[in-house]
Amino acid sequence: QAQLVESGGGSVQAGDSLRLSCAASGRTLGAYAMGWFRQAPGKDREFVGGISWTGPFTYYVTYADSVKGRFTLSRDNAKNTLYLQMNRLKPEDTAVYYCAVGKGSAASSREADFGSWGQGTQVTISS
Numbered sequence: 001q002a003q004l005v006e007s008g009g010g011s012v013q014a015g016d017s018l019r020l021s022c023a024a025s026g027r028t029l030g031a032y033a034m035g036w037f038r039q040a041p042g043k044d045r046e047f048v049g050g051i052s053w054t055g056p057f058t059y060y061v062t063y064a065d066s067v068k069g070r071f072t073l074s075r076d077n078a079k080n081t082l083y084l085q086m087n088r089l090k091p092e093d094t095a096v097y098y099c100a101v102g103k104g105s106a107a108s109s110r111e112a113d114f115g116s117w118g119q120g121t122q123v124t125i126s127s
Contacts, residue, residue, distance in 0.1 A: 002027040002101045002116040009097060009121030016089055016125075022082040022099030022118055030077040033102030035114060036084045038095035038123075045098070045111065049073045049084065052107035062107050067093075089125045096120040 008020040020036070035050035051073045052060040061073050072085040082099050100114035108114070 002029060004099050004101065004116055004118035006097060006099050006118045006121040009123045011124040011126065012089060014090055014125055014127050017085070017087045018089065018123060020084040020086065020097055020099075020121060020123075022084075024080045024082070024101065027101075027116075028077075029075075029080050029082075029101060031105055033105055033107050033113075034075060034082045035100050035102065035108070036073065036082070036097060037100060037111065038093075038097045039120075040092075040095040043095075047109035047111075048097070050102075050107040050109060051075055051082070052102075053105045060107050062109065064109070086123070089123075091125045091127045094123060094125050096122050 002024045003026045005023050031053050033052045036048040037045050039045040049063040070088045074083045098120045099118045101116040103115045
């Protein structure tokens with residue numbers, strides 16, 4: 001099972017940008033889907049974005065409507081790392097952000113389709 005460590009969280013103002021990283025160890029992730037989820041205080045964890053593996057150089061990426069156009073997922077298989085570039089941040093983006101590794105190669109928004117999770121990194125956006 002992969003071990004995942006998120007980093008890059010912090011406290012910024014609305015309109016700023018952050019880039020989260022998720023470094024994986026214990027398993028090569030190249031053939032697996034990966035994803036980002038977040039959990040705001042008092043709310044359920046929700047899907048942010050997911051990236052599939054469909055071939056050596058081809059990926060399919062999907063986003064939650066709330067972040068579409070502002071967030072960008074990418075992966076570097078050589079570094080076994082997943083990234084989340086977050087631009088034009090809003091106070092409602094405040095949450096603990098988690099990365100996860102899929103049980104297969106297809107991108108998914110369902111938590112049940114992910115088998116390994118990181119501990120999370122806090123993102124706080126002030127207005």
